[in-house]
Amino acid sequence: MLSPVLIAIDGSNASHALLQLAQQYCQPERHRLHVVLAIDTAFTVGSIGLYEQQEYPAASDEQRHANLAVQSAAQRLQDMGFASDGALVQGDPVSVIVSEAQRLGCALIVMGHRHLSRLGRLLDPSISSKVIDQVDCPVLVDSRST
Numbered sequence: 001m002l003s004p005v006l007i008a009i010d011g012s013n014a015s016h017a018l019l020q021l022a023q024q025y026c027q028p029e030r031h032r033l034h035v036v037l038a039i040d041t042a043f044t045v046g047s048i049g050l051y052e053q054q055e056y057p058a059a060s061d062e063q064r065h066a067n068l069a070v071q072s073a074a075q076r077l078q079d080m081g082f083a084s085d086g087a088l089v090q091g092d093p094v095s096v097i098v099s100e101a102q103r104l105g106c107a108l109i110v111m112g113h114r115h116l117s118r119l120g121r122l123l124d125p126s127i128s129s130k131v132i133d134q135v136d137c138p139v140l141v142d143s144r145s146t
Contacts, residue, residue, distance in 0.1 A: 011069035038096035
């Protein structure tokens, strides 16, 4: 059985570095890679039909971008030889990452890190720090992420 690893992306260019980091520390014959992107419920519109595109253009664009990021990341991992899948999950990033890691029984979480000032951290605490405090598995944080 393949050991599950969760890769938490945000859809930015820094997400590509997380996939490379996972490739560096994981092996296709030992790990199954799960990509997750948490999306704020304000930006979810269910299925994106013509009505949603016209009525909620910002939300439908955000959701479309997020779906594409997840699909692209999962496909890229498959191209690297890994068994992988992806999910776009509604909710707070910390809650989504922690609950997905617990649900999957992850052996590792790979995620990025934003470089904020002390004031920035005070106003918007680190997602990676919150995740580390709430999970029982190792968390590999790419400090090159922004």
